[in-house]
Amino acid sequence: MTQNQIKIGIAGLGTVGTGVINLINKNKNEIIERTGCELIVQCISASNKNKQRSCDVEGINFYSDPIDMLNQESIDIFVELIGGESIAKDLVVKALEKKVHVVTANKALIALHGAEVSMLSLKNEREILYEASVAGAVPIVKVIRESLSANNIEWIAGIINGTTNYILTEMLISEKSFDTVLQEAKDLGYAESDPSFDIGGVDAAHKLTILASICFGIPLNFQSIYVEGIEEIELEDLKNARELGYIVKHLAIARKKDTGIELRVHPCLVPKTRLLANVNGVKNAVVINSDAAGSTLYYGAGAGSLATASAVVSDIIDISRSLVQKANYTIPFLGYKNIIPENNISKIIDVETRYYLRIKVTNKPGVLADITKIFGKKSISIESILQKEDAEKDVNVPIVLVTHKVIEKNIDEALNEIEKLDVVKDKIKRIRIEELNS
Amino acid sequence: MTQNQIKIGIAGLGTVGTGVINLINKNKNEIIERTGCELIVQCISASNKNKQRSCDVEGINFYSDPIDMLNQESIDIFVELIGGESIAKDLVVKALEKKVHVVTANKALIALHGAEVSMLSLKNEREILYEASVAGAVPIVKVIRESLSANNIEWIAGIINGTTNYILTEMLISEKSFDTVLQEAKDLGYAESDPSFDIGGVDAAHKLTILASICFGIPLNFQSIYVEGIEEIELEDLKNARELGYIVKHLAIARKKDTGIELRVHPCLVPKTRLLANVNGVKNAVVINSDAAGSTLYYGAGAGSLATASAVVSDIIDISRSLVQKANYTIPFLGYKNIIPENNISKIIDVETRYYLRIKVTNKPGVLADITKIFGKKSISIESILQKEDAEKDVNVPIVLVTHKVIEKNIDEALNEIEKLDVVKDKIKRIRIEELNS
Numbered sequence: 001m002t003q004n005q006i007k008i009g010i011a012g013l014g015t016v017g018t019g020v021i022n023l024i025n026k027n028k029n030e031i032i033e034r035t036g037c038e039l040i041v042q043c044i045s046a047s048n049k050n051k052q053r054s055c056d057v058e059g060i061n062f063y064s065d066p067i068d069m070l071n072q073e074s075i076d077i078f079v080e081l082i083g084g085e086s087i088a089k090d091l092v093v094k095a096l097e098k099k100v101h102v103v104t105a106n107k108a109l110i111a112l113h114g115a116e117v118s119m120l121s122l123k124n125e126r127e128i129l130y131e132a133s134v135a136g137a138v139p140i141v142k143v144i145r146e147s148l149s150a151n152n153i154e155w156i157a158g159i160i161n162g163t164t165n166y167i168l169t170e171m172l173i174s175e176k177s178f179d180t181v182l183q184e185a186k187d188l189g190y191a192e193s194d195p196s197f198d199i200g201g202v203d204a205a206h207k208l209t210i211l212a213s214i215c216f217g218i219p220l221n222f223q224s225i226y227v228e229g230i231e232e233i234e235l236e237d238l239k240n241a242r243e244l245g246y247i248v249k250h251l252a253i254a255r256k257k258d259t260g261i262e263l264r265v266h267p268c269l270v271p272k273t274r275l276l277a278n279v280n281g282v283k284n285a286v287v288i289n290s291d292a293a294g295s296t297l298y299y300g301a302g303a304g305s306l307a308t309a310s311a312v313v314s315d316i317i318d319i320s321r322s323l324v325q326k327a328n329y330t331i332p333f334l335g336y337k338n339i340i341p342e343n344n345i346s347k348i349i350d351v352e353t354r355y356y357l358r359i360k361v362t363n364k365p366g367v368l369a370d371i372t373k374i375f376g377k378k379s380i381s382i383e384s385i386l387q388k389e390d391a392e393k394d395v396n397v398p399i400v401l402v403t404h405k406v407i408e409k410n411i412d413e414a415l416n417e418i419e420k421l422d423v424v425k426d427k428i429k430r431i432r433i434e435e436l437n438s
Numbered sequence: 439m440t441q442n443q444i445k446i447g448i449a450g451l452g453t454v455g456t457g458v459i460n461l462i463n464k465n466k467n468e469i470i471e472r473t474g475c476e477l478i479v480q481c482i483s484a485s486n487k488n489k490q491r492s493c494d495v496e497g498i499n500f501y502s503d504p505i506d507m508l509n510q511e512s513i514d515i516f517v518e519l520i521g522g523e524s525i526a527k528d529l530v531v532k533a534l535e536k537k538v539h540v541v542t543a544n545k546a547l548i549a550l551h552g553a554e555v556s557m558l559s560l561k562n563e564r565e566i567l568y569e570a571s572v573a574g575a576v577p578i579v580k581v582i583r584e585s586l587s588a589n590n591i592e593w594i595a596g597i598i599n600g601t602t603n604y605i606l607t608e609m610l611i612s613e614k615s616f617d618t619v620l621q622e623a624k625d626l627g628y629a630e631s632d633p634s635f636d637i638g639g640v641d642a643a644h645k646l647t648i649l650a651s652i653c654f655g656i657p658l659n660f661q662s663i664y665v666e667g668i669e670e671i672e673l674e675d676l677k678n679a680r681e682l683g684y685i686v687k688h689l690a691i692a693r694k695k696d697t698g699i700e701l702r703v704h705p706c707l708v709p710k711t712r713l714l715a716n717v718n719g720v721k722n723a724v725v726i727n728s729d730a731a732g733s734t735l736y737y738g739a740g741a742g743s744l745a746t747a748s749a750v751v752s753d754i755i756d757i758s759r760s761l762v763q764k765a766n767y768t769i770p771f772l773g774y775k776n777i778i779p780e781n782n783i784s785k786i787i788d789v790e791t792r793y794y795l796r797i798k799v800t801n802k803p804g805v806l807a808d809i810t811k812i813f814g815k816k817s818i819s820i821e822s823i824l825q826k827e828d829a830e831k832d833v834n835v836p837i838v839l840v841t842h843k844v845i846e847k848n849i850d851e852a853l854n855e856i857e858k859l860d861v862v863k864d865k866i867k868r869i870r871i872e873e874l875n876s
Binding site: 019023024026027030031033034035114115118121122128131137138139142143144145146147148149150151152157213214215216217218219220221224226232233234236237240241243244246248251253257259260261262263264266267268269270271273274275276278279285287290291292293294295296297298299300301304306307309310311313314316317318331332333334335336338339340343344345346348350351356358384386398400402429431432433434435436437 | 457461462464465468469471472473552553556559560566569575576577580581582583584585586587588589590595651652653654655656657658659662664670671672674675678679681682684686689691695697698699700701702704705706707708709711712713714716717723725728729730731732733734735736737738739742744745747748749751752754755756769770771772773774776777778781782783784786788789794796822824836838840867869870871872873874875
């Protein structure tokens with residue numbers, strides 16, 4: 001296979017920029033397998049060359065002026081990670097005019113100048129992709145532009161600012177005031193030192209501008225959005241809402257109605273049973289209601305170095321795939337160029353999980369001792385036991401046990417032995433436990 | 439703009455086939471705007487021409503033999519919606535050999551014969567897409583193949599069979615036995631008359647075969663999956679699990695470990711607080727844990743006529759976009775070819791929602807009457823009131839009210855008037871309520 005290389009220039013080496021460099025290094029082989037090409041970070045620009053950074057920039061051409069970088073380097077994809085409006089826009093315009101593809105994570109740029117850069121993208125026949133501009137690792141832009149492309153979208157509602165969601169979650173859990181939690185969020189790095197764009201709703205409004213436009217085919221229209229922040233929310237209201245069966249969330253909502261399109265960002269009471277009400281901490285989630293797909297939801301990390309880099313690099317890969325392929329189809333059938341022929345699949349007897357067990361026994365003294373002795377022999381330790389205390393002697397009763405982690409082979413052998421005890425009635429019920437936490 | 443047309447042939451006119459025809463008709467304009475081309479269903483095949491169907495087939499060439507259709511018609515995309523293995527595979531092979539792109543919703547075909555059809559797809563330089571084969575409307579195949587392409591995926595866990603999830607949900611809610619709920623599910627059309635593939639886990643195993651392959655780059659390997667169904671689950675275990683803080687779900691799990699890859703389908707106890715534990719009824723959801731994006735979740739309808747059609751038509755549109763475009767980029771910047779210039783955005787005062795209100799008042803006789811009189815004048819009706827009964831006279835107390843739906847303008851006016859009452863202290867707190875249910 002001829003190895004293709006895609007040359008990348010990155011402007012901005014903050015949280016996201018270092019994440020992109022780290023991710024491209026870390027998953028180099030994975031990316032080659034999925035894309036059929038190698039991503040080469042050829043040049044970077046940042047204001048201070050000597051600043052200590054958590055990524056390896058050795059061998060990468062460095063510029064303190066990103067305009068110089070664009071003038072002097074020959075690259076395939078320009079990655080704009082400076083943020084804000086003015087310089088970022090000039091750079092993106094220059095890159096497109098130089099017929100270089102653009103990837104950006106810049107929500108303000110797209111929300112406020114998207115129409116202009118889109119025209120330049122069309123004129124110069126170069127892509128500008130912006131998955132990372134909304135909801136971090138959650139691929140909401142691709143989902144709307146591609147996966148729901150057959151749908152008439154009716155409404156969209158999202159938790160798309162992690163800072164506000166962290167504050168609302170934490171106020172209720174710890175029963176603290178808005179001001180106290182805001183200070184803690186700053187200390188933890190979940191809120192900026194000037195958090196007004198987040199807690200005031202402007203950040204969410206930038207993102208909603210983009211979402212509404214790709215959902216409904218309307219112009220990017222930041223000015224038309226009604227914006228309310230969470231500064232006025234008091235703990236008392238969060239508790240009252242819970243008593244009434246609701247959780248307060250800061251939502252961005254766009255809804256197509258006969259009378260017009262509603263675009264609004266503000267706190268809402270959401271029924272407790274909705275998945276959106278259960279999205280906690282800094283996480284983001286978006287619900288889309290459309291005529292064919294119905295209600296679908298997308299959840300994940302809305303910020304963070306590698307999480308945002310995941311979205312940026314997926315855009316880089318989308319462009320790379322189309323650059324290195326000549327055929328119509330750019331994505332390998334199973335996502336990888338070469339399927340690893342070696343197939344190292346574990347046997348179920350080697351799987352390690354915790355177990356829920358229900359053992360029906362005759363209620364006699366010493367029954368539990370007999371059972372736990374067998375578990376002990378097989379190195380199975382018990383985390384908790386649920387036993388109804390009120391059973392009469394000699395009556396059949398269930399013992400419900402939860403084990404610590406154990407290899408399936410051991411539990412097989414133990415249960416086999418326990419089922420042979422006289423006091424044990426019926427086959428033992430067992431269900432594996434999955435924590436789903438890592 | 440030159441109008442391009444994409445000619446489509448569909449084999450199979452069951453639930454999904456009729457959904458695809460209905461969706462292409464219903465959202466004809468939406469699809470033209472998003473794709474720049476018109477989708478034309480040129481021919482269909484089904485065993486019985488005269489069967490009553492819930493879609494309009496007037497003007498579409500009809501074949502009772504899909505092989506005849508492929509032989510005689512000149513089409514751009516062949517859509518295989520017959521299901522099962524034997525005929526479906528022959529048809530897909532024939533289409534690719536005729537250099538026709540293929541879209542299928544057939545999980546068994548991909549899981550069992552994917553390697554073979556993939557080779558043919560490469561050889562003939564034609565696409566075969568299969569988004570609808572896993573989790574219906576949830577775009578999980580695209581997310582893994584494209585959005586998470588920069589990630590090393592660690593594990594995936596999903597509720598990918600709606601029938602089993604409906605049964606487990608309903609058993610616990612209604613406190614009914616497995617057999618009773620299975621019969622109800624059949625009556626409601628949520629379970630097939632022979633439900634063994636669903637409740638036995640084979641359907642989920644077919645889907646997990648596909649997911650594991652695109653997550654890890656391993657061969658499609660149905661035979662290696664450990665499969666357990668939900669036939670042995672008793673209501674007693676669901677209730678015990680809940681008492682212990684868990685919900686029982688039928689999960690499909692693939693996990694990369696140092697010792698090998700685990701592939702398993704079986705019932706699990708999942709901690710109550712996980713979003714996956716709160717996915718109820720026939721809905722599907724998949725959690726993916728990967729090194730950069732972290733934990734992301736995708737939720738929606740796993741089956742149904744239009745929901746599955748949404749995925750099928752998104753694949754048709756993906757192929758169509760690359761067929762009608764000459765440039766590298768195939769997706770319009772904002773998802774639509776032409777952004778509607780007219781911009782009918784509603785004003786916030788015209789938005790209609792329910793309201794949470796907290797009014798701080800001096801506890802005097804007649805206060806509530808004064809307030810409700812003003813609401814009545816503005817046609818605002820009260821759904822519920824939360825009032826602490828133990829307040830002393832003349833002390834400041836909060837009245838918490840939930841209104842029925844009301845136009846924002848009316849609530850503005852009413853609150854303005856109420857705030858002028860002598861007994862009302864401070865500004866009234868108000869938060870909008872969003873049901874998010876339609």
